[in-house]
Amino acid sequence: MYTTATAILEALLEQEVEYAFVNLGSDHPAFVEAVAEARALGRPVPRMVTCPNEMVALSIAHGYAQVSGRAQAVIVHVECGTQSLAGAVHNAAKARIPVMILAGSSPVTQQGEMTGSRNEFIQWIQDVHDQRGLVRGYMRYDNEVRTGANVKQLVHRAMQFARTDPKGPVYLMVGREVLEAESEPCAIDMDRWRPVDPMPLGxxxxxxxxxxxxxxxxxxxxxxxxxxxxxxxxxxxxxxxxxxxxxxxxxxxxxxxxxxxxxxxxxxxxxxxxxxxxxxxxxxxxxxxxxxxxxxxxxxxxxxxxxxxxxxxxxxxxxxxxxxxxxxxxxxxxxxxxxxxxxxxxxxxxxxxxxxxxxxxxxxGRARRQQLAQAEEDTGVLTVARLMAELRHHLDEQSLVLNEGITNYPSIFDHVAPSRPGTMFASGGGSLGWNGGAAIGAKLARPDATVVAVTGDGSYMFTAPSSVHWISRRYGAPFLQIVLNNDGWNAPRHSALAIHPTGYASQATDLDLSFAPAPDYGGIAAAAGGAATLVIDRNGDLERVLAQAFTILRCERRSVVVEARLG
Missing domain, CATH: 3.40.50.1220 (TPP-binding domain)
Structure with missing residues (x-):
């Protein structure tokens, strides 16, 4: 049967959406059936990528769009999945990332009046007053699909917003009965649904x-x-x-x-x-x-x-x-x-x-570069400058670097010193945990690329690394992740001392920001996704460990986590 769910999948293909990063739930039987039917009959559908964490799903779409310029889809489960998108919604909005977010909603009938009527206890609990309101402040456009009769037009209207500057995420919610409802196929002339042309200066x-x-x-x-x-x-x-x-x-x-x-x-x-x-x-x-x-x-x-x-x-x-x-x-x-x-x-x-x-x-410019070169000299201490200088030697024209170093943002940019546009990225937002999912998105967008994510230890914890590395292995998207271990969150420390340079915090030995005893960062990735795990804990290890990491990444085609214990 041709349903609203079938029409939505067709609309995504018309938008040239290649991937749907999904976390499916009880509101999605129609999507599950429509995808299974399409596969059985040989009809194309976007590739479904299972994401155990919704924020990771949206971060993957974020990274994919940054590298390719093409918007993808994220499918989540009712208001719970919407809320679990969490900081990735902020990042996509602030960084002007085009992405379609599709969320189900609890069924609106409970006596079996329609196909898809409530049949699980959770559907009463997950019914909230204003699901769209959870993310409305971050969306370029939001709406509720009430019928399959014009669902394609709603998808295309939403994507016009997503792809027209200032770009950004868009959100459609659709109830289970609407997804299940039979619908008439609708032919769309995509020339009439293009994004608005960019504005010249004059x-x-x-x-x-x-x-x-x-x-x-x-x-x-x-x-x-x-x-x-x-x-x-x-x-x-x-x-x-x-x-x-x-x-x-x-x-x-x-x-x-x-x-x-x-x-x-x-x-x-x-x-x-x-x-x-x-x-x-x-x-x-x-x-x-x-x-x-x-x-x-x-x-x-x-x-x-x-x-x-x-x-x-x-x-x-x-x-x-x-x-x-x-x-x-x-x-x-x-x-x-x-x-x-x-x-x-x-x-x-x-x-x-x-x-x-x-x-x-x-x-x-010459004076600046001379200062940077001096910072890269070997003093026996493992510094971000030395680490990034060594990393730079392993990068080639097919390399992409994702920077979520937070307090080390400048050093990473300075010492990787990219010379070509489209080779280095930061999230563009302020919610931590972007780099892991974004690295997968970058690799899916550019399978030929060598993808490197450089992250602080705090940002690494925010990435939901068990989900990230499981997805990386499942979908063949390996990358190198370098974790800058400086024993916790430095950003709050810097903020506190900037405001209270001689206050009690400046004298305190414990500001509740340390990760000691440190987790086994690489061990998390190894357990979840079979990643190789290496450690650099002194300056002399730099060349050998990074060479080994790139060999594993490029030859064995599996992810590698390098923990760099900074001096």
Whole structure:
């Protein structure tokens, strides 16, 4: 029988959804039957990936979308599964990740009036007043499917929201009786359900910004997530080279600029000091950034001219946000930079000024790289800088790195030093535990890639590693996971001492943040997914252990967990 569930699966295929990351329950018999029927009759359906943990399921979809640019589906069980998506919903929303979330709901009949009527005690307990409200604040779109007659149109409307900037997750809930109901097949013309075209900047604005950058003494571009589109990075490289403009990343979640480019000035996070390039800039172009600076620590001068280009310039989901730009523009980063570059090429540039600017920023870049090289020198202590420098030597053009190092975010970016867009990622959100599932998603999106996840010990615990490594083995998605063991959560310690530098916490020996005695991080992955487990506990082990880890990963095609016990 052709049911609403059948129609939903067809709609996902029409959206070119390849995977559904699923945690099925008593609300999903129609999906189970529709998938089994399709397989028996040789009809295509999205590949079902069983996920024992819902947050991991959504994190897999998150990583898949970051690497491929394509939205996938997550299917969860009523309000319980919806709540178990937990922090992954936050991450997907804040990072603008397109994903379709489908949740069942408890049956709405109890006397057998319809196919799918209640027949288990749990269906009374799992019936809540506002299931969609649990996630509404994070969704680009949410709705309830009430009939199969227009379910395809609802799926496609939801995916238009998910795939149109600012992208993000969407949520549909559907009751068991509706999923089971017989439905009429519906032909869809997908040309009529495309996402909205990206918005250009426009010639007047492009020329205005090109002229502002060209006449400035110290022009600076600040970005955070421009690199989600590698084509935009190439435009930015050409613009910075043409005009001698410096580039600063702030809280980057992608490779927004090659680290070996002369105009690259580094990345800033929660740095406690004023960034010198930001301080001296007289024109600052902020493009696709949520947190271009932290005003209490580092900010442009009061006399700097600030211009802002973004797909979401008002940051509509952020209650408190402002950078007080002199002008702000809503536009797609790639289109805007192409327009600014084109306008700049038509200007009568001051060659001497461009050369002076370029030389100035090149000197700053060389000094920065020299400092990083010094930090990588062997001092006998196992540091993140030394570890990442050694990791860098094992990466090739097919490698992808996922960074959830939290307090070590900057060091990982600095010393891996990626030079190509689309090769390094952070979650883009603030809920920990993204990296394990995201690594599986990255591997599924790019089976030819060598995937490496670098995580703090706290973030590793948040990933639900038993589920992650079981899924990794079950679906043939091996990756290398490096756990930076610094004995607990450093982020809360840094936060407390930043506010109370001489308070009681600064003198305390126990702040309730330690993981001592440490769990067997690799042992968890080995038990759940057959992962190889290695330990680095001194500097001299680095080259040998990482070489062994990559050999196992690439030759045996199984996951490896390397615990790095930092000095």
């Amino acid at each position: 010639l007047p604005a492009a020329r205005f910004l090109a002229e502002a950058l060209a006449r400035a003494r110290r022009p600076l571009v600040v970005t955070s997530y421009l690199g989600r589109n590698p084509a935009a990075v190439r435009h930015l490289e050409r613009l910075c080279a043409l005009l001698g403009v410096g580039l600063l990343e702030s809280v980057p979640s992608y490779v927004n600029f090659p680290h070996n480019h002369p105009m690259y000035l580094g990345n800033q996070w929660n740095n406690a000091h004023q960034n010198p390039a930001l301080a001296e800039a007289d024109v600052v172009l902020v493009i696709e950034s949520d947190v271009p600076w932290i005003p209490t620590k580092s900010r442009p001068s009061d006399t700097a001219q600030i211009y802002h280009v973004d797909i979401d310039p008002l940051k509509e989901q952020m209650p408190l946000w402002y950078i007080e730009p002199h002008r702000s523009f809503r536009a797609d980063g790639e289109l805007a930079l192409a327009e600014i570059l084109d306008a700049a090429q038509s200007l009568d540039l001051d060659a001497g000024l461009v050369t002076e600017r370029a030389d100035h920023y090149a000197r700053m």
